[in-house]
Amino acid sequence: xxxxxxxxxxxxxxxxxxxxxxxxxxxxxxxxxxxxxxxxxxxxxxxxxxxxxxxxxxxxxxxxxxxxxxxxxxxxxxxxxxxxxxxxxxxxxxxxxxxxxxxxxxxxxxxxxxxxxxxxxxxxxxxxxxxxxxxxxxxxxxxxxxxxxxxxxxxxxxxxxxxxxxxxxxxxxxxxxxxxxxxxxxxxxxxxxxxxxxxxxxxxxxxxxxxxxxxxxxxxxxxxxxxxxxxxxxxxxxxxxxxxxxxxxxxxxxxxxxxxxxxxxxxxxxxxxxxxxxxxxxxxxxxxxxxxxxxxxxxxxxxxxxxxxxxxxxxxxxxxxxxxxxxxxxxxxxxxxxxxxxxxxxxxxxxxxxxxxxxxxxxxxxxxxxxxxxxxxxxxxxxxxxxxxxxxxxxxxxxxxxxxxxxxxxxxxxxxxxxxxxxxxxxxxxxxxxxxxxxxxxxxxxxxxxxxxxxxxxxx
Ligand SMILES: *Cc1c(COP(=O)(O)O)cnc(C)c1O
Numbered sequence: 001x002x003x004x005x006x007x008x009x010x011x012x013x014x015x016x017x018x019x020x021x022x023x024x025x026x027x028x029x030x031x032x033x034x035x036x037x038x039x040x041x042x043x044x045x046x047x048x049x050x051x052x053x054x055x056x057x058x059x060x061x062x063x064x065x066x067x068x069x070x071x072x073x074x075x076x077x078x079x080x081x082x083x084x085x086x087x088x089x090x091x092x093x094x095x096x097x098x099x100x101x102x103x104x105x106x107x108x109x110x111x112x113x114x115x116x117x118x119x120x121x122x123x124x125x126x127x128x129x130x131x132x133x134x135x136x137x138x139x140x141x142x143x144x145x146x147x148x149x150x151x152x153x154x155x156x157x158x159x160x161x162x163x164x165x166x167x168x169x170x171x172x173x174x175x176x177x178x179x180x181x182x183x184x185x186x187x188x189x190x191x192x193x194x195x196x197x198x199x200x201x202x203x204x205x206x207x208x209x210x211x212x213x214x215x216x217x218x219x220x221x222x223x224x225x226x227x228x229x230x231x232x233x234x235x236x237x238x239x240x241x242x243x244x245x246x247x248x249x250x251x252x253x254x255x256x257x258x259x260x261x262x263x264x265x266x267x268x269x270x271x272x273x274x275x276x277x278x279x280x281x282x283x284x285x286x287x288x289x290x291x292x293x294x295x296x297x298x299x300x301x302x303x304x305x306x307x308x309x310x311x312x313x314x315x316x317x318x319x320x321x322x323x324x325x326x327x328x329x330x331x332x333x334x335x336x337x338x339x340x341x342x343x344x345x346x347x348x349x350x351x352x353x354x355x356x357x358x359x360x361x362x363x364x365x366x367x368x369x370x371x372x373x374x375x376x377x378x379x380x381x382x383x384x385x386x387x388x389x390x391x392x393x394x395x396x397x398x399x400x401x402x403x404x405x406x407x408x409x410x411x412x413x414x415x416x417x418x419x420x421x422x423x424x425x426x427x428x429x430x431x432x433x434x435x436x437x438x439x440x441x442x443x444x445x446x447x448x449x450x451x452x453x454x455x456x457x458x459x460x
Pocket of ligand 1: 118119120155226259288
């Protein structure tokens, strides 16, 4: 929406009336929010005409890039035909049928059923109710504990925030709710450096087993994890972790759930992160890349084992007014079809993903305060450290990260700080030349960052 206001007016009205998510209103309003007005490909423009490289694809979601002309056309036609109808009472509509059919085609084998939501958080809450229902209809209502991980992110609703392991979120609103347990994250750099990554992967999986035994397998409904932790700072588990977690879940008959809200729809070079990390969940949750953020929609993919029980299990008393919303479904369908038919996911796997990983390591590998340079596909990170030789982190977790993130932002590059992890997840349509451009800017920002670290005497 382009209204005839100045940037100052937008900032003033924003400060007066808009409460931002995950934001301290006071400090934001002192600075004034940056007003973003337009997007095209991997670029955004602000109201002052700056062209910005969006290294985060919005919030890890604009997989197909900004400014597509076909998606608004699909939305316009669907709104004209049928702007809204529900799917609660023995009705359906072509948009949701076509999307479900297409999603069953791109999903890993054994995922034929989809439940729709409007967001990742709703997908997670839906999954939580679904796994408990799954056990209850089989006469095991006490099998209801969900195990998540510290520093995992599963959204901001009461269920999702409880299952997630962000303690600063638990501190507000009396979370977590009962029936949630957490185990430590498979972060080798912090917890496993005295082992090989492969040994550590098995050790971290054993934390899951220990927790299942502590709670009692007869009480554990599911283990839930992101294939790669996104908001936690792009924590990529060692290759041994997920297959071992899967073995453990099977051993104790605990459902295995992947939260694919970030990893899904091509981010890691495969359609889903479970394929990259080599495991087979019973259920997985999605949102973000499903519509590339063009409209809000989420989907829970239900594997055959769970679907068979649900189909035979009577009413599942759950759903949203906008579950399978026709316009969102039509846009998601066009988005997923384009990701597939234009070879965008394939390109991440075979071309731009490998190129990004090579350039990412070459760009950041030699800085004094950058370590654990990592990534796969088009999701990557590194950690800012006080002393690389001794693997010492900065004493105040997050300060260096914010400093670094702000330098990027001042230079019209968006990358994100998760504590002192710096992460990037650009639109999947990024070209090799654009990767060079993005990392050229990022490298110069890091030089500047290290200069500030030295000047402030933060170096170890
Ligand atoms: C973003 C995210 C969510 C929450 O999605 P919303 O659409 O913000 O509700 C859940 N899980 C993961 C892994 C996410 O990254």
